[in-house]
Amino acid sequence: MQKKLYTLLLLFSLTILTTQAAKVDTLVINSPAMQKTLKAGIVTPDGYKKRKNGPYPVLYLLHGYSGNFSNWLKVPPQKDLLKTMADKYQVIIVTPDGGYSSWYFNSPTDRASQYETFITQELVTDIDKKYKTIKEKNGRFISGLSMGGHGALYLAARHPELYLAAGSMSGSVNIAAIDRAKLLKSIEAVLGPKQENQERFQENSIVHMVPQLKQSGVSFMIDCGVDDFLIEDNRELHRRLVAEKVPHDYTERPGAHSWGYWGNALEYHLLFFRKVRASAEKPTALN
Helix, strand or coil: CHHHHHHHHHHHHHHHHHHHCCEEEEEEEEECCCCEEEEEEEEECCCCCCCCCCCECEEEEECCCCCCCCHHHHCCCCCCHHHHHHHHHCCEEEEECCCCCCCCCECCCCCCCEHHHHHHHHHHHHHHHHCCECCCHHHEEEEEECHHHHHHHHHHHHCCCCCCEEEEECCCCCHHHCCCHHHHHHHHHHHCCHHHCHHHHHHCCHHHCHHHHHHHCCEEEEEEECCCCCHHHHHHHHHHHHHCCCCEEEEEECCCCCHHHHHHHHHHHHHHHHHHHHHHCCCCCCC
Protein backbone atom coordinates (compact mmCIF):
# COMPACT_ATOMS: atom_id res chain seq x y z
CA MET A 1 0.00 0.00 0.00
CA GLN A 2 2.76 2.43 0.98
CA LYS A 3 4.69 1.57 -2.21
CA LYS A 4 1.59 2.23 -4.35
CA LEU A 5 1.02 5.58 -2.62
CA TYR A 6 4.65 6.59 -3.25
CA THR A 7 4.33 5.64 -6.93
CA LEU A 8 1.13 7.69 -7.29
CA LEU A 9 2.75 10.70 -5.63
CA LEU A 10 5.77 10.40 -7.91
CA LEU A 11 3.58 10.22 -11.02
CA PHE A 12 1.54 13.19 -9.80
CA SER A 13 4.73 15.22 -9.23
CA LEU A 14 6.05 14.36 -12.68
CA THR A 15 2.70 15.38 -14.20
CA ILE A 16 2.89 18.77 -12.48
CA LEU A 17 6.47 19.33 -13.65
CA THR A 18 5.58 18.35 -17.20
CA THR A 19 2.54 20.65 -17.19
CA GLN A 20 4.52 23.61 -15.90
CA ALA A 21 7.64 23.22 -18.02
CA ALA A 22 8.29 25.10 -21.24
CA LYS A 23 7.04 23.41 -24.39
CA VAL A 24 8.64 23.21 -27.86
CA ASP A 25 6.51 23.14 -31.01
CA THR A 26 7.59 22.91 -34.65
CA LEU A 27 5.51 25.21 -36.81
CA VAL A 28 5.32 24.88 -40.59
CA ILE A 29 4.84 28.26 -42.27
CA ASN A 30 3.79 28.85 -45.83
CA SER A 31 5.83 31.51 -47.62
CA PRO A 32 3.99 32.98 -50.62
CA ALA A 33 7.03 35.17 -51.29
CA MET A 34 9.22 32.12 -51.87
CA GLN A 35 6.47 29.68 -52.84
CA LYS A 36 7.57 27.07 -50.33
CA THR A 37 7.07 26.06 -46.70
CA LEU A 38 9.61 26.61 -43.93
CA LYS A 39 9.85 25.53 -40.32
CA ALA A 40 10.26 27.40 -37.06
CA GLY A 41 10.76 26.20 -33.50
CA ILE A 42 8.38 27.78 -30.97
CA VAL A 43 9.23 27.61 -27.27
CA THR A 44 6.36 28.63 -24.98
CA PRO A 45 7.00 29.21 -21.26
CA ASP A 46 5.52 27.32 -18.34
CA GLY A 47 1.94 28.27 -17.59
CA TYR A 48 1.32 29.28 -21.21
CA LYS A 49 -1.75 27.06 -21.53
CA LYS A 50 -3.51 28.67 -18.58
CA ARG A 51 -6.23 30.87 -19.99
CA LYS A 52 -5.48 33.82 -17.70
CA ASN A 53 -1.78 33.98 -18.67
CA GLY A 54 -0.42 36.09 -21.49
CA PRO A 55 -0.06 37.76 -23.84
CA TYR A 56 3.71 37.19 -23.95
CA PRO A 57 6.62 39.08 -25.51
CA VAL A 58 8.39 37.27 -28.35
CA LEU A 59 12.09 36.85 -29.11
CA TYR A 60 12.92 35.93 -32.70
CA LEU A 61 16.25 34.11 -32.50
CA LEU A 62 18.19 33.67 -35.75
CA HIS A 63 20.71 30.95 -36.60
CA GLY A 64 24.02 31.34 -38.40
CA TYR A 65 25.46 30.43 -41.79
CA SER A 66 24.89 26.77 -42.80
CA GLY A 67 22.41 26.33 -39.95
CA ASN A 68 18.68 25.75 -39.69
CA PHE A 69 15.74 26.39 -37.37
CA SER A 70 16.65 23.56 -34.98
CA ASN A 71 20.20 24.74 -34.18
CA TRP A 72 19.26 26.88 -31.18
CA LEU A 73 17.08 24.05 -29.86
CA LYS A 74 19.64 21.24 -30.14
CA VAL A 75 23.23 22.49 -30.35
CA PRO A 76 23.99 24.71 -27.30
CA PRO A 77 25.99 22.85 -24.65
CA GLN A 78 23.59 24.06 -21.95
CA LYS A 79 20.85 21.45 -21.71
CA ASP A 80 17.38 22.74 -22.61
CA LEU A 81 18.73 26.29 -22.85
CA LEU A 82 15.74 27.79 -24.65
CA LYS A 83 13.23 26.08 -22.37
CA THR A 84 15.08 27.40 -19.33
CA MET A 85 15.22 30.93 -20.73
CA ALA A 86 11.56 30.90 -21.82
CA ASP A 87 10.50 29.90 -18.30
CA LYS A 88 12.84 32.30 -16.50
CA TYR A 89 11.94 35.35 -18.58
CA GLN A 90 8.35 34.38 -19.44
CA VAL A 91 8.90 34.93 -23.14
CA ILE A 92 8.01 33.02 -26.29
CA ILE A 93 11.15 32.17 -28.29
CA VAL A 94 10.85 31.63 -32.04
CA THR A 95 13.70 30.04 -34.01
CA PRO A 96 12.92 30.47 -37.71
CA ASP A 97 14.66 28.79 -40.60
CA GLY A 98 16.80 31.39 -42.36
CA GLY A 99 18.10 29.12 -45.07
CA TYR A 100 21.60 27.69 -45.44
CA SER A 101 23.08 31.02 -46.54
CA SER A 102 20.34 33.61 -47.06
CA TRP A 103 21.99 36.31 -44.95
CA TYR A 104 18.37 37.28 -44.26
CA PHE A 105 18.17 39.37 -47.43
CA ASN A 106 15.50 39.66 -50.05
CA SER A 107 17.68 38.54 -52.91
CA PRO A 108 17.38 40.67 -56.07
CA THR A 109 18.66 37.72 -58.10
CA ASP A 110 16.94 34.68 -56.55
CA ARG A 111 13.16 34.66 -56.06
CA ALA A 112 13.49 31.58 -53.86
CA SER A 113 15.53 33.56 -51.31
CA GLN A 114 13.25 36.27 -49.90
CA TYR A 115 14.04 35.83 -46.22
CA GLU A 116 13.55 39.46 -45.20
CA THR A 117 9.92 39.21 -46.25
CA PHE A 118 9.57 35.79 -44.65
CA ILE A 119 10.93 36.87 -41.24
CA THR A 120 9.34 40.33 -41.02
CA GLN A 121 5.96 39.69 -42.63
CA GLU A 122 4.96 36.07 -43.10
CA LEU A 123 6.44 34.66 -39.92
CA VAL A 124 5.35 37.50 -37.60
CA THR A 125 1.81 37.34 -38.97
CA ASP A 126 1.63 33.57 -38.43
CA ILE A 127 3.07 33.72 -34.90
CA ASP A 128 0.75 36.55 -33.84
CA LYS A 129 -2.23 34.65 -35.25
CA LYS A 130 -1.48 31.30 -33.59
CA TYR A 131 0.12 32.27 -30.25
CA LYS A 132 -0.67 34.53 -27.32
CA THR A 133 1.74 37.29 -28.25
CA ILE A 134 2.00 40.99 -27.58
CA LYS A 135 1.20 42.18 -31.06
CA GLU A 136 3.02 45.51 -30.92
CA LYS A 137 6.71 46.37 -31.17
CA ASN A 138 7.01 46.87 -27.40
CA GLY A 139 6.69 43.10 -27.04
CA ARG A 140 8.88 42.01 -29.91
CA PHE A 141 12.67 41.45 -30.00
CA ILE A 142 15.15 39.95 -32.45
CA SER A 143 18.64 38.53 -31.98
CA GLY A 144 20.96 36.01 -33.55
CA LEU A 145 24.46 34.63 -33.97
CA SER A 146 26.99 35.24 -36.77
CA MET A 147 24.93 35.46 -39.99
CA GLY A 148 21.91 35.72 -37.68
CA GLY A 149 23.55 38.56 -35.74
CA HIS A 150 23.86 40.46 -38.99
CA GLY A 151 20.28 39.51 -39.82
CA ALA A 152 18.88 40.74 -36.51
CA LEU A 153 20.48 44.19 -36.79
CA TYR A 154 19.71 44.42 -40.51
CA LEU A 155 16.03 43.55 -40.16
CA ALA A 156 15.55 45.81 -37.13
CA ALA A 157 17.16 48.75 -38.96
CA ARG A 158 14.93 48.22 -41.98
CA HIS A 159 11.74 47.43 -40.01
CA PRO A 160 11.89 49.54 -36.83
CA GLU A 161 8.10 49.44 -36.55
CA LEU A 162 8.37 45.74 -35.63
CA TYR A 163 11.07 45.51 -32.95
CA LEU A 164 11.70 47.31 -29.69
CA ALA A 165 15.27 46.00 -29.44
CA ALA A 166 17.74 43.90 -31.41
CA GLY A 167 20.90 42.01 -30.49
CA SER A 168 23.88 40.52 -32.29
CA MET A 169 26.17 37.75 -31.04
CA SER A 170 29.44 37.47 -32.98
CA GLY A 171 27.67 39.17 -35.87
CA SER A 172 29.00 39.19 -39.45
CA VAL A 173 28.46 42.93 -39.48
CA ASN A 174 30.64 43.79 -42.51
CA ILE A 175 29.71 41.50 -45.38
CA ALA A 176 31.40 43.85 -47.86
CA ALA A 177 34.75 42.91 -46.30
CA ILE A 178 34.24 39.13 -46.27
CA ASP A 179 36.86 37.49 -48.45
CA ARG A 180 36.67 33.86 -47.36
CA ALA A 181 35.88 32.07 -50.62
CA LYS A 182 32.99 29.94 -49.35
CA LEU A 183 31.30 32.76 -47.43
CA LEU A 184 31.79 35.25 -50.24
CA LYS A 185 30.25 32.82 -52.72
CA SER A 186 27.21 32.43 -50.48
CA ILE A 187 26.69 36.21 -50.35
CA GLU A 188 27.16 36.55 -54.10
CA ALA A 189 24.44 33.93 -54.55
CA VAL A 190 21.91 36.32 -53.01
CA LEU A 191 23.35 39.77 -53.91
CA GLY A 192 25.04 39.05 -57.21
CA PRO A 193 28.77 39.10 -58.10
CA LYS A 194 30.69 41.40 -55.75
CA GLN A 195 32.86 42.93 -58.43
CA GLU A 196 29.78 44.16 -60.28
CA ASN A 197 27.75 45.04 -57.16
CA GLN A 198 30.16 46.60 -54.67
CA GLU A 199 27.74 49.39 -53.81
CA ARG A 200 25.02 46.83 -53.10
CA PHE A 201 27.39 44.93 -50.78
CA GLN A 202 28.16 48.11 -48.84
CA GLU A 203 24.53 49.21 -48.64
CA ASN A 204 23.66 45.87 -47.05
CA SER A 205 26.54 45.77 -44.55
CA ILE A 206 25.65 46.83 -41.02
CA VAL A 207 28.85 48.87 -40.57
CA HIS A 208 27.65 51.05 -43.45
CA MET A 209 24.08 51.27 -42.12
CA VAL A 210 24.78 53.37 -39.03
CA PRO A 211 22.48 56.21 -40.23
CA GLN A 212 19.60 53.73 -40.50
CA LEU A 213 20.41 52.25 -37.10
CA LYS A 214 20.40 55.75 -35.59
CA GLN A 215 17.15 56.78 -37.26
CA SER A 216 15.36 53.56 -36.32
CA GLY A 217 15.04 54.32 -32.61
CA VAL A 218 15.53 50.60 -31.91
CA SER A 219 17.70 49.70 -28.91
CA PHE A 220 20.75 47.67 -29.90
CA MET A 221 23.03 45.23 -28.11
CA ILE A 222 26.24 43.96 -29.73
CA ASP A 223 28.59 41.42 -28.19
CA CYS A 224 31.51 39.42 -29.49
CA GLY A 225 34.21 37.16 -28.05
CA VAL A 226 37.74 38.56 -27.92
CA ASP A 227 39.06 35.48 -29.74
CA ASP A 228 36.41 35.63 -32.47
CA PHE A 229 37.63 36.12 -36.04
CA LEU A 230 34.90 38.79 -36.40
CA ILE A 231 35.99 40.87 -33.40
CA GLU A 232 37.59 43.69 -35.42
CA ASP A 233 34.44 44.14 -37.53
CA ASN A 234 32.37 44.38 -34.36
CA ARG A 235 34.80 46.87 -32.84
CA GLU A 236 34.57 48.99 -35.98
CA LEU A 237 30.77 48.98 -35.80
CA HIS A 238 31.00 50.04 -32.16
CA ARG A 239 33.37 52.90 -33.04
CA ARG A 240 31.03 54.15 -35.75
CA LEU A 241 28.01 53.98 -33.47
CA VAL A 242 29.87 55.94 -30.79
CA ALA A 243 31.01 58.53 -33.34
CA GLU A 244 27.42 59.02 -34.52
CA LYS A 245 26.11 59.07 -30.93
CA VAL A 246 23.87 56.04 -31.46
CA PRO A 247 22.83 54.59 -28.08
CA HIS A 248 23.76 50.93 -27.79
CA ASP A 249 25.27 48.34 -25.47
CA TYR A 250 28.57 46.85 -26.56
CA THR A 251 30.33 43.99 -24.79
CA GLU A 252 33.46 41.93 -25.36
CA ARG A 253 33.85 38.78 -23.31
CA PRO A 254 36.22 35.82 -23.35
CA GLY A 255 35.33 33.39 -26.11
CA ALA A 256 35.52 32.54 -29.77
CA HIS A 257 33.06 31.86 -32.61
CA SER A 258 31.45 28.93 -30.82
CA TRP A 259 28.26 27.59 -29.33
CA GLY A 260 29.82 27.80 -25.90
CA TYR A 261 29.98 31.57 -26.33
CA TRP A 262 26.51 31.95 -27.88
CA GLY A 263 24.80 29.75 -25.32
CA ASN A 264 26.28 31.89 -22.58
CA ALA A 265 25.42 35.13 -24.40
CA LEU A 266 21.71 34.45 -24.77
CA GLU A 267 20.79 35.37 -21.21
CA TYR A 268 22.68 38.67 -21.48
CA HIS A 269 20.46 39.51 -24.44
CA LEU A 270 17.29 38.58 -22.56
CA LEU A 271 18.40 40.74 -19.63
CA PHE A 272 19.02 43.63 -22.02
CA PHE A 273 15.61 43.21 -23.64
CA ARG A 274 13.92 43.11 -20.23
CA LYS A 275 15.69 46.34 -19.26
CA VAL A 276 14.68 48.07 -22.49
CA ARG A 277 11.08 47.00 -22.10
CA ALA A 278 11.00 48.09 -18.47
CA SER A 279 12.18 51.56 -19.45
CA ALA A 280 9.71 51.76 -22.34
CA GLU A 281 6.62 51.00 -20.28
CA LYS A 282 5.33 49.20 -17.24
CA PRO A 283 6.24 45.58 -17.99
CA THR A 284 3.62 42.84 -18.03
CA ALA A 285 6.17 40.07 -18.64
CA LEU A 286 9.94 39.49 -18.77
CA ASN A 287 9.90 40.45 -15.08
